[in-house]
Amino acid sequence: MADLGADVIKIEPPGRGDPVRTWGMQVDGQSLWWSIHGRNKRSVTINMRHPDARAMVLELAAHVDVVVENYRPGQLEKWGLAPADFEAANPSLVLVRISGYGQTGPEASRSGFGVIGEAKGGVRHLTGYPPEVSDLPPVRNGIAIGDDVSGFYGAIGALAGVIEQRASGAKSLKLIDVALGESVMTLLEGQLPEYGKLGIVRQPTGSWVSSAAPSNAYKSSDGAWVLVAGNSDPLFKSLCEIMGQPELATDPRFKNNQVRCENVIELDRLIGQWVGSLTADEALEKLDEVNIPSSKIYTIADIAADEQYRARKMVTEVEDPHFGTVLHPGVVPVVAGLDRDAQIRWTGPDIGEHTDEVLAEVLGLDEDAIAQRRSSGLV
Amino acid sequence: MADLGADVIKIEPPGRGDPVRTWGMQVDGQSLWWSIHGRNKRSVTINMRHPDARAMVLELAAHVDVVVENYRPGQLEKWGLAPADFEAANPSLVLVRISGYGQTGPEASRSGFGVIGEAKGGVRHLTGYPPEVSDLPPVRNGIAIGDDVSGFYGAIGALAGVIEQRASGAKSLKLIDVALGESVMTLLEGQLPEYGKLGIVRQPTGSWVSSAAPSNAYKSSDGAWVLVAGNSDPLFKSLCEIMGQPELATDPRFKNNQVRCENVIELDRLIGQWVGSLTADEALEKLDEVNIPSSKIYTIADIAADEQYRARKMVTEVEDPHFGTVLHPGVVPVVAGLDRDAQIRWTGPDIGEHTDEVLAEVLGLDEDAIAQRRSSGLV
Numbered sequence: 001m002a003d004l005g006a007d008v009i010k011i012e013p014p015g016r017g018d019p020v021r022t023w024g025m026q027v028d029g030q031s032l033w034w035s036i037h038g039r040n041k042r043s044v045t046i047n048m049r050h051p052d053a054r055a056m057v058l059e060l061a062a063h064v065d066v067v068v069e070n071y072r073p074g075q076l077e078k079w080g081l082a083p084a085d086f087e088a089a090n091p092s093l094v095l096v097r098i099s100g101y102g103q104t105g106p107e108a109s110r111s112g113f114g115v116i117g118e119a120k121g122g123v124r125h126l127t128g129y130p131p132e133v134s135d136l137p138p139v140r141n142g143i144a145i146g147d148d149v150s151g152f153y154g155a156i157g158a159l160a161g162v163i164e165q166r167a168s169g170a171k172s173l174k175l176i177d178v179a180l181g182e183s184v185m186t187l188l189e190g191q192l193p194e195y196g197k198l199g200i201v202r203q204p205t206g207s208w209v210s211s212a213a214p215s216n217a218y219k220s221s222d223g224a225w226v227l228v229a230g231n232s233d234p235l236f237k238s239l240c241e242i243m244g245q246p247e248l249a250t251d252p253r254f255k256n257n258q259v260r261c262e263n264v265i266e267l268d269r270l271i272g273q274w275v276g277s278l279t280a281d282e283a284l285e286k287l288d289e290v291n292i293p294s295s296k297i298y299t300i301a302d303i304a305a306d307e308q309y310r311a312r313k314m315v316t317e318v319e320d321p322h323f324g325t326v327l328h329p330g331v332v333p334v335v336a337g338l339d340r341d342a343q344i345r346w347t348g349p350d351i352g353e354h355t356d357e358v359l360a361e362v363l364g365l366d367e368d369a370i371a372q373r374r375s376s377g378l379v
Numbered sequence: 380m381a382d383l384g385a386d387v388i389k390i391e392p393p394g395r396g397d398p399v400r401t402w403g404m405q406v407d408g409q410s411l412w413w414s415i416h417g418r419n420k421r422s423v424t425i426n427m428r429h430p431d432a433r434a435m436v437l438e439l440a441a442h443v444d445v446v447v448e449n450y451r452p453g454q455l456e457k458w459g460l461a462p463a464d465f466e467a468a469n470p471s472l473v474l475v476r477i478s479g480y481g482q483t484g485p486e487a488s489r490s491g492f493g494v495i496g497e498a499k500g501g502v503r504h505l506t507g508y509p510p511e512v513s514d515l516p517p518v519r520n521g522i523a524i525g526d527d528v529s530g531f532y533g534a535i536g537a538l539a540g541v542i543e544q545r546a547s548g549a550k551s552l553k554l555i556d557v558a559l560g561e562s563v564m565t566l567l568e569g570q571l572p573e574y575g576k577l578g579i580v581r582q583p584t585g586s587w588v589s590s591a592a593p594s595n596a597y598k599s600s601d602g603a604w605v606l607v608a609g610n611s612d613p614l615f616k617s618l619c620e621i622m623g624q625p626e627l628a629t630d631p632r633f634k635n636n637q638v639r640c641e642n643v644i645e646l647d648r649l650i651g652q653w654v655g656s657l658t659a660d661e662a663l664e665k666l667d668e669v670n671i672p673s674s675k676i677y678t679i680a681d682i683a684a685d686e687q688y689r690a691r692k693m694v695t696e697v698e699d700p701h702f703g704t705v706l707h708p709g710v711v712p713v714v715a716g717l718d719r720d721a722q723i724r725w726t727g728p729d730i731g732e733h734t735d736e737v738l739a740e741v742l743g744l745d746e747d748a749i750a751q752r753r754s755s756g757l758v
Contacts, residue, residue, distance in 0.1 A: 126521025
């Protein structure tokens with residue numbers, strides 16, 4: 001939302017700030033991730049243990065459209081910041097609460113962890129090899145998909161809530177309750193009715209597609225993985241030709257998709273041999289010539305070098321006061337007509353960098369009042 | 380957006396409708412997935428090959444806030460439906476365009492495939508085992524994460540666009556350009572600046588966390604995978620106690636996180652042996668007693684039986700005219716005070732089920748005008 005132009009005020013504890021500031025690789029004690037994670041946000045400190053913290057949070061809440069929080073359910077209430085308190089301060093507020101299990105139900109008060117939400121949301125089970133291929137456990141995504149999807153639903157709830165509050169002139173707080181596992185569970189397509197009606201429990205299919213062959217990743221001579229999806233009969237014929245083995249297209253083991261699926265291990269071995277005899281670039285050039293959907297599995301180095309990403313400024317160089325020039329991803333989605341670089345107004349701010357500015361602009365405090373809050377340890 | 384109360388009108392070709400209607404498992408020729416995928420949406424048919432199709436699309440566009448399309452870039456323009464045409468019909472429209480590579484740049488006109496967007500977005504590379512553990516290619520997620528994330532950004536762009544159009548009273552169309560690979564790339568955390576500044580290319584770490592041990596999945600005696608995250612020293616001590624091997628906590632190979640990471644293969648073997656001697660329920664009960672974060676890796680059967688999901692109506696029974704009672708996921712995010720069941724107003728509609736209704740209500744056509752459009756083959 002900050003990337004799209006919203007004024008996002010991040011509240012942090014004075015001193016160490018948000019723990020996310022220490023995540024990932026550091027340069028001189030500064031996190032490179034924070035340069036992105038904090039960008040376009042204003043940082044304001046509040047010491048939640050100070051007796052005036054509650055009043056200051058509600059004072060800020062009176063001036064905004066949306067408050068987002070992700071404490072364990074009950075924590076805000078302990079601080080005297082229940083939904084009713086926010087509603088008294090700002091009756092048209094949208095309050096977005098993100099938690100592991102949601103604000104209600106028998107497990108509401110349990111801590112939420114991304115990796116457990118992904119497991120309970122049913123995605124982890126599918127992210128692995130079937131037991132007949134490997135006995136290794138299902139892999140992690142390597143990214144925080146549970147946190148990401150909860151964040152997306154939080155943003156959607158916030159924006160939809162603002163539209164509804166403004167359209168209806170509603171005078172009561174709208175509470176949006178996002179649960180991590182539930183968010184992940186929405187990605188499961190038709191699995192719930194398929195299980196309920198037919199008893200089907202979907203199983204992981206590794207790196208291939210169980211109903212279409214060939215469609216897999218194969219290692220090139222220079223150690224990259226190349227995706228090849230040549231599973232229609234005409235595409236398979238083209239593939240056999242560029243492999244120099246046109247006879248495979250009419251081979252009884254491979255002549256149509258059904259038999260190809262039955263003989264997929266041998267088929268994948270043959271394609272793997274061919275891809276393995278070429279560099280990734282060589283293989284992709286040949287596949288592209290005959291329009292077989294294909295791609296290298298990109299590492300971050302491939303992403304940084306990709307022409308399309310560069311042309312659209314999805315990979316772009318940004319000046320960060322701590323690091324000098326750093327690579328950032330562009331703002332997604334693209335809003336046509338806006339300069340994608342200019343949308344990155346600033347990189348991750350220092351702790352409390354905008355405290356004075358926000359207290360003056362948003363709360364209308366003068367220098368003395370700000371100094372008093374600072375000297376009392378509130379900010 | 381339909382789940383949250385928006386009036387979503389899905390345009391489909393007459394006859395066969397949207398191909399997604401045939402995806403997943405079928406009962407009597409009806410897709411169970413469609414029961415969810417199409418829910419709360421109105422279905423209207425338009426034959427895009429009919430000479431009056433363009434006029435009818437623009438007529439509808441004049442009455443809505445947002446148009447969403449995901450054709451290959453250039454297709455709408457071929458039909459005379461460029462952004463300028465939509466703008467002439469409705470100057471305050473938000474037009475969301477979802478594609479593989481985006482509307483601009485050297486690769487804009489290429490077809491987009493979810494699996495290729497995931498590969499180019501850098502997530503597939505991380506979803507696998509490191510080469511020293513397994514030579515199998517990185518796995519698929521088992522879900523359509525690329526399409527999902529693009530959809531989230533499309534919804535966020537649509538909602539943010541509506542807020543801005545209404546707030547500014549803008550009289551020009553807002554074009555939101557969502558690219559599949561770019562959407563996926565936003566999930567890569569700090570990888571881009573870490574690569575640019577330090578040359579680090581992040582590699583997959585399989586099922587564990589490279590910097591914390593133990594944190595992995597272990598197979599129970601009844602064949603389920605159990606996640607165990609006992610990587611702080613106090614949690615590890617508790618784990619050794621419930622394993623009946625308290626001496627491991629002070630073993631020089633395991634006495635702190637650093638040496639545990641160095642000896643993780645032996646450590647995982649020992650924990651695997653212990654989990655493997657118990658059913659998943661037995662292991663989880665013991666882990667829960669000493670507050671070690673843990674979970675079964677849920678299959679859809681576990682999800683359907685989960686008490687928290689049932690208590691919050693995240694797993695709920697819905698009446699579908701084609702199937703009778705079917706399991707649906709609840710609406711995410713939860714809007715407090717709304718009945719989650721009542722939010723599912725109807726299940727996936729038949730092809731063109733709402734054509735007459737929409738032509739009458741939205742376009743104000745009378746019965747004769749509707750009949751004329753039908754007999755000419757337009758709808």
